[in-house]
Amino acid sequence: MEGMIQTFSAIVLRPTPFQEGGLVVSFLTELGERIVGLARGAKKPSAKWVSAFEPLGLVRVSFFGKENAEFKRVTRCDLVHSPLTLGALESNLVVACLADVFDRVAREGVEDERLFRLLSACGRSLKARPDRAMATLAYAEHWILHCMGLMPHPRLCGRCGNGEAPLVLFTEDHGWRCAACTPVDPSEALPPGTREHLRLLRTLPADEAPDPAGTEAAKAVTRILRDRLRRELGGARSYEVLDKLVV
Ligand SMILES: [Zn+2]
Incomplete structure (x- = not known):
């Protein structure tokens, strides 16, 4: 199998800068498993999804990748709920x-x-x-x-x-x-x-x-x-x- 897209509700854990403005992001999926995904170009201002990678944000995220690849690729990530409060x-x-x-x-x-x-x-x-x-x-x-x-x-x-x-x-x-x-x-x-x-x-x-x-x-x-x-x-x-x- 070449690879497949999987979509989960998940919570963002840790975003880490990666080559060429990308981010390597760890997530806790709704099944309670840690998954690490590479989001290419996530730090570019044009990227619509930049705010979706804040720690503890609840997101709907899609991964593309082979079962045993080091990173799956994040193809889509939409913020559903953020626990952050301005000034708190x-x-x-x-x-x-x-x-x-x-x-x-x-x-x-x-x-x-x-x-x-x-x-x-x-x-x-x-x-x-x-x-x-x-x-x-x-x-x-x-x-x-x-x-x-x-x-x-x-x-x-x-x-x-x-x-x-x-x-x-x-x-x-x-x-x-x-x-x-x-x-x-x-x-x-x-x-x-x-x-x-x-x-x-x-x-x-x-x-x-x-x-x-x-x-x-x-x-x-x-x-x-x-x-x-x-x-x-x-x-x-x-x-x-x-x-x-x-x-
Ligand atoms: Zn005792």
């Missing part, structure tokens, strides 16, 4: 962080529809409530860790199975650990309300995600999960920018 610095930085994270987590040849559903929900939420961008980011981080199999369930202690004692520690080997089996200096223990905050993260939709700085428990959980994700993904430049600009 914090929200637009979160857009960059999420694009960065999903670009590393999504894989070529592996479909995970949960990733697309999660990122779509976060994009809609960022657009509707740019003032709640940090809540959307913390929500996304929690569910990405879950999709990666790195988010142990917080209902029962990962070491002794206790479901009542307060959670006091998070470790990579046992997950959440409770006060009944793990003695921790009170000044270093997770704050009261940790289990409750984790329950809210698991049960609320993206646009109602709990405030990541609303309580001491929320602050601690947000920091732990973000550190865990960044450790897993290695350095993330978008997060460094966020760290500098958002207090």
